[in-house]
Amino acid sequence: HTIRPSFEVIKTKPGVNVVSSVFLMALADRVLVYGDCAVIPDPTADQLADIAVSSADTAAQFGIRPRIAMLSYSTGESGTGAEVDKVREATALVRERAPHLPVAGPIQYDAAADPTVAEKKMPGSDVAGQATVFIFPDLNTGNNTYKAVQRSAGAVAMGPVLQGLNAPVNDLSRGATVPDIVNTIAITAIQAQSA
Known part of the structure; x- marks a missing residue:
């Protein structure tokens, strides 16, 4: 309900059928993109594909070479x-x-993130073991995973970053901290500059 007005006023980009979200997960040695962790509860295969393509675009906007898992x-x-x-x-x-x-x-x-596991489970893949964009099969999995990585690995989770709209719009949780707000402002400004 919070983001529905943006669908109605700003509308989706041409060629995009769904609005979705990602979290930029800043780990000690890299930044990963997790989608969708906040908008679509149980996406269809078609919606998952849209989420993946939009998430790759978002990754590229922030200088992350997209390799989609x-x-x-x-x-x-x-x-x-x-x-x-x-x-x-x-x-x-x-x-x-x-x-x-x-x-x-x-x-x-594990096969998407760890090169050793990837060699056993999906050898020869140009994504396995080096994925940068992780597309979760449903909101339950995505939301719980980003929070687990944030809390257990000490990652900085920036988002949700909305994607698929004609202009940048982002959301903040009721529990947002001052650093969360500052990060969201910075992300929105970068999105606006690259638009």
């Missing part, structure tokens, strides 16, 4: 089920819509 509880062909099939279909749609973007999926988080 379409996350699942299964890597490659190792598992089956409706949830895995949805991610597999979404990965195919990303390849179709944005063939220039490196994407792997379905892939588990």
